Amino acid sequence: MRFSANVSILFREVPFLERFRKAEEAGFSAVEFWWPGGEDLDEVERAIKEADLTVALFNFYAGDMSAGDRGLVSDPERQDQFRDNVPVALELAGRLGCEKLNALVGHEGPGMSREERLNLARENVAWAADQAAQRGVEVMVEAVNTFENGPYLLYTTEDAVEFVESVGRENVKIQHDFYHMQRMEGNLVANLREHAGSIGHVQVADSPGRGEPGTGEIHYPFVFGALPEVGYDGYVGLEYNPTTQRTEDSFAWIPKELRGGDVSVRDLKL
Numbered sequence: 001m002r003f004s005a006n007v008s009i010l011f012r013e014v015p016f017l018e019r020f021r022k023a024e025e026a027g028f029s030a031v032e033f034w035w036p037g038g039e040d041l042d043e044v045e046r047a048i049k050e051a052d053l054t055v056a057l058f059n060f061y062a063g064d065m066s067a068g069d070r071g072l073v074s075d076p077e078r079q080d081q082f083r084d085n086v087p088v089a090l091e092l093a094g095r096l097g098c099e100k101l102n103a104l105v106g107h108e109g110p111g112m113s114r115e116e117r118l119n120l121a122r123e124n125v126a127w128a129a130d131q132a133a134q135r136g137v138e139v140m141v142e143a144v145n146t147f148e149n150g151p152y153l154l155y156t157t158e159d160a161v162e163f164v165e166s167v168g169r170e171n172v173k174i175q176h177d178f179y180h181m182q183r184m185e186g187n188l189v190a191n192l193r194e195h196a197g198s199i200g201h202v203q204v205a206d207s208p209g210r211g212e213p214g215t216g217e218i219h220y221p222f223v224f225g226a227l228p229e230v231g232y233d234g235y236v237g238l239e240y241n242p243t244t245q246r247t248e249d250s251f252a253w254i255p256k257e258l259r260g261g262d263v264s265v266r267d268l269k270l
Contacts, residue, residue: 001227001263003254004030004056006203006239011247017047024051026248027259032057032237034065035089045095055098056235057140057175057201060128061085062104070149071104073124074117086128090135100201102140102175103128105163108151118153122167129169138200140175141167145183155184157191161198173200177239182207182218189226196230205240212240212250214270224265 005011005028007019014022016039023031031053036044048055060082063069072082082103089101105121108114129139143160144152154160160174176199178188185191192199204223206216213220227236242250251259253269 001224001265002030002235002261003028003259003263004032004054004235004237006032006034006237008034009239009241010250013247017043020047020051020053022247024053026251027254027256028053029260030054030056030235032235032239034059035061035085037066041088041092045092048096055093055096056237057100057102058089058093058098059102059104060089068150069106070144070152071106071121073103073128074106074121074153075109076112076120079120079124082124083127086131090132090137093137094135099136100138100140101132102142102201104144105141105153108153114153118163121153122163125172126167126169129167129172133169133171138171138173139169140173140201142175142177143180143184144177145180147183155180157181157185157195161195164198174198175201175203177203177205178218178223179203179205179207179210179240188218188223192223192226193230196232199232201234201237202227202232203237203239205238209243210241211243212238212253214253215243221265221268221270224268224270 005023007023011019011022062071072078093101103125132139141160141164143154143156146152146155154163164172164174182188204213206213206218209216244250258267
């Protein structure tokens with residue numbers, strides 16, 4: 001396993017641009033993040049390169065996440081904002097050497113049926129995937145829990161798999177978040193084994209509080225042990241809310257000297 005620190009949710013004690021250095025100082029060699037919230041993209045690139053970090057993944061623009069937005073691709077009035085962002089995001093990905101971008105699909109809403117919104121999302125994700133394929137980039141699609149994210153269109157593993165298959169692009173995969181799926185369906189390892197071929201990136205947090213692994217009900221030694229069994233060799237994104245006062249202290253379950261490279265489940269303090 002290789003871990004990447006999601007600096008949009010970790011290191012919130014400091015401004016966004018400072019979090020890349022914090023991740024490097026904590027021992028990580030890779031990061032991921034949501035679309036920057038107004039920071040200059042040149043400054044984002046500079047901060048990442050000065051910290052000598054690999055970018056495992058970042059999100060396309062998904063609207064105002066703090067205000068409750070969870071993607072624009074299913075909203076006919078806002079899909080142009082997503083399409084305008086795609087070439088900008090792909091250009092940034094090229095500069096950063098990032099090969100995976102995540103597209104949140106949005107909410108159900110008035111004026112259109114759920115299936116109509118899913119159809120629109122398919123069209124927009126397929127369009128983005130075609131642009132991404134020209135640059136060797138994969139597009140991730142994620143299912144998330146509805147307890148915290150409202151009437152999101154995809155909320156089970158099966159939902160996400162069916163959506164990805166219906167898009168019909170080889171470079172569209174699932175971003176599989178064990179926290180969200182524990183909240184919605186459980187059966188984490190069974191679903192992982194069944195759908196491993198569709199998964200392009202995984203993320204972790206513990207349930208129900210979304211803290212670091214080891215603070216909730218998920219038996220992460222079993223989950224982490226299953227990843228190599230199913231052939232997953234990508235990054236494991238740490239997308240959790242630390243239960244500790246300092247983000248750095250929430251990493252105690254990963255020996256610092258191992259955070260920047262390959263880690264065996266036997267090495268983890270869980």
